[in-house]
Amino acid sequence: MKIFLDTADLSDIRWASQAGLIDGVTTNPTLLSKHAGDVDPQDVLQEICSLVDGPVSAEVVAVDADGMYGEGRELAKLADNIVVKIPMLEDGMLATRRLVADGVKVNVTLAFSSVQCLLAAKAGATYVSPFLGRLDDIGHDAMEIVREARQMFDNFGLETEILAASIRHPRHVAEAALIGADVATMPTAVLKKLLLHPLTDRGLDQFLNDWSKLVARAKVNA
Numbered sequence: 666m667k668i669f670l671d672t673a674d675l676s677d678i679r680w681a682s683q684a685g686l687i688d689g690v691t692t693n694p695t696l697l698s699k700h701a702g703d704v705d706p707q708d709v710l711q712e713i714c715s716l717v718d719g720p721v722s723a724e725v726v727a728v729d730a731d732g733m734y735g736e737g738r739e740l741a742k743l744a745d746n747i748v749v750k751i752p753m754l755e756d757g758m759l760a761t762r763r764l765v766a767d768g769v770k771v772n773v774t775l776a777f778s779s780v781q782c783l784l785a786a787k788a789g790a791t792y793v794s795p796f797l798g799r800l801d802d803i804g805h806d807a808m809e810i811v812r813e814a815r816q817m818f819d820n821f822g823l824e825t826e827i828l829a830a831s832i833r834h835p836r837h838v839a840e841a842a843l844i845g846a847d848v849a850t851m852p853t854a855v856l857k858k859l860l861l862h863p864l865t866d867r868g869l870d871q872f873l874n875d876w877s878k879l880v881a882r883a884k885v886n887a
Contacts, residue, residue, distance in 0.1 A: 666842040667719075669850035671830070673700040673709055675716070677853040682717050689719030691772070691794075691830070691850040693750065694726055707743060714744035722772045722792075724750035725760075733760035741769045748791060750774045753781050758788045765789035772828065779813035786818060786825035792848065797841070798831035808840050815845040835859050 667688040670681050673696040681687045690713055697706045714721045721744070725736040737749040737760060748770040751757045761771045765788070772792040773785035777800060785793040795814065800807035814827050826847035832838060835858050841849045 666846060667848040669848055670856060671850040671852050673697045673713065674853065675712055678713055678716050681853070681856060686856060687717065689721060690717055691722040693724045710747070711743050714746050720746050720748045720770065722748045722750045724774065728752070728754065728756065730756040730759040733757060734763045737764045737769060738767065748772045753785060758784060761785070761788040761790055774830070777810070779810050779817060782814040782827065783817050786823040790825050792826045792828040794828045794830040796831035797829055797837055798833040801833070808844055811841055811844045811846050
């Protein structure tokens, strides 16, 4: 399963990319508003695209088909690795088909059911993003959406990748991988938690302590 970082924070993206931890980045208007400051969002997106080799999702803000299509075409011009994020709306599906016909990769976002994922795939989306955390928040079994979408896509040979989004904790990542999600996108805090376990720290402390004792004995006996 590929791992994307869900942020527009350039320092976090630079760290994760240099560490070889991520395969791409997802952004949205909220993240850009939080991290872009006074910088033109398009400049931030271009900088992000220069920091990662993989896809970078950039979202439109229009909600009508023509507006989404026009914005999507402009976003796609920013860099070769831009993927245009389109919301799961009726007009969004129209815009998706038009963009795909033009050779633009699309990530259909804000999907909350397996049939929405199916429609996005039929429209030709490269990715579809079911939002797990938000479904969990209202008491739904978010993983069931991923499980059903995986089965549907496999049944009919659909090539759209399932991009598990709204990841809240490491268990979401593990469950998405077990079910067969192609990608999981997560904030920096969750990515860092994937690296950590208290037993790892405890084991390392023990190894280093034992090594120090060994070195000390060797010096005494030298």
